[in-house]
Amino acid sequence: MLRIAVPNKGSLSGPAADMLHEAGYRQRRESKELRIVDPGNEVEFFYLRPRDIAIYVSSGRLDIGITGRDLLVDSGADAEEILPLGFARSTFRFAGKPGTANGVADLKGRTVATSYEGIVARHLADSGVDASVVHLDGAVETAIELGVAEVIADVVETGTSLRNAGLEVFGEPIMKSEAIVIRRTGADAEEAAEPKVQQFLRRLQGVLVARTYVMMDYDCRVEQLEKAVALTPGLESPTVSPLHNEGWVAVRAMVPAKDAQRIMDDLYAIGARAILTTAIHACRL
Ligand SMILES: Nc1ncnc2c1ncn2[C@@H]1O[C@H](COP(=O)(O)OP(=O)(O)OP(=O)(O)O)[C@@H](O)[C@H]1O
Ligand SMILES: O=P(O)(O)OC[C@H]1O[C@H](OP(=O)(O)OP(=O)(O)O)[C@H](O)[C@@H]1O
Ligand SMILES: [Mg+2]
Structure with a gap:
């Protein structure tokens, strides 16, 4: 069972619980609960004072923790940042x-x-x-x-x-500073917990991506495809599918949510049509 420290109070606690919930983990119902088990995901959460989390994690008794970068540095504990979480900035x-x-x-x-x-x-x-x-x-x-x-x-x-x-x-x-995931400095990548740690990080990364990107779909003429793809390069490369109407293709790519409206305007201006954006609920990159 993976053992994870989560802030029990303060600025970090609400957003951390929201992110874990979005990542599919069971979270406590009552703020007085100090630990809960999520048997389906084989994870146990310990709700601790944000300041103490780096100390618990550096001791090796807990595998990973969520805390603030400033709190980690302040503690001087032997723990390192492995993923920034983008809240409590x-x-x-x-x-x-x-x-x-x-x-x-x-x-x-x-x-x-x-x-x-x-x-x-x-x-x-x-x-x-x-x-x-x-x-x-x-x-x-x-x-x-x-x-x-x-x-x-x-x-x-x-x-x-x-x-x-x-x-x-x-x-x-x-x-x-911002909220971060930490683990013990020099934790051995061969440790038994490693695959579970990696799975936990992939889930949180999935939440971060789902929060910052939207999926964009549109149709465009083949002659405009290169210009359109330059506007929507996607994370790796956009999906391009032929349409029944000859000379047209359908394009699908992830775009940063904050740029979506501007990109839709730019696509429209080069002749793309049926431009849709949809929210991403979860993802694994
Ligand atoms: N107003 C704030 N906005 C954003 N982040 C904050 C704010 N206050 C504290 N933080 C961050 O939250 C983390 C936790 O700080 P702390 O535990 O002191 O929480 P808190 O909100 O101050 O609660 P409390 O002092 O009641 O325990 C730190 O990383 C800190 O940088
Ligand atoms: O720049 P601001 O938006 O005002 O936020 C900063 C304030 O928030 C935190 O205080 P908190 O409410 O946690 O009280 P604390 O000082 O008791 O920790 C921090 O210690 C600052 O006092
Ligand atoms: Mg405070």
Whole structure:
């Protein structure tokens, strides 16, 4: 049975459960459930604090886990990223009252509050800056107003939390994060779990593709085929089938969902007709 760690709370937990459900896995019904077995897929899910997931996975007791890239780096655990999942996207940044600092070099001798002590301490050390780090569990934006620190380092998505606290980011982003699948560093590809791990990854990749691509079908004249195919190259190569009407072909290709309307306009302009797009519910590439 494949043993997988899934976030039980916070920004990662809802989207992770949605993705696993879309990939055909059974998910818990109650937020209090801490583990469930999906016997049909021979998988057991452990619902753990996002911060702890890299530690469990690096211990080898769990085969893989879903966590945030920033949480993995912060933990310093012996685990590696094997698949980015495209949700819980954020940047990790320094912030302070306007005019506090322009970059990491200005932080010498100052105090930085953060929930991500590992990332911040390493970044300061790599930058050769000697500053103090105060660990707080969350809501770090308030630390400046309350005089616990002059600077914070925190997750920023929309920037609303910073604005509400009268703070501004400064310096280069320290890192970019998103949800990721992790496994133990150097996990042996010969391990018994390997085929199941690969199957799990293919399922999640299938969900990512189904979310970002649509299927496009259209008819076009043979003389326009090369131009049309240039607009819809597909992932490998489009399917082209003859039509009963001589001189016409039907084309089928996957296209990025965000470009679908523009591609339909461009196909129409070169004479393609009966242009349809349909959602992809699941796929294996
Ligand atoms: N507002 C946000 N938008 C996008 N991603 C976020 C946001 N807040 C946190 N994250 C990301 O979610 C992951 C999990 O962070 P964390 O466990 O702190 O979740 P949380 O939503 O802050 O919940 P809590 O602090 O209540 O546990 C991290 O990788 C972080 O980058
Ligand atoms: O840029 P924004 O869109 O405002 O998002 C960023 C905020 O979201 C997270 O906080 P969360 O709500 O998880 O609270 P926490 O600080 O207690 O973790 C993060 O720590 C920031 O405070
Ligand atoms: Mg948080």
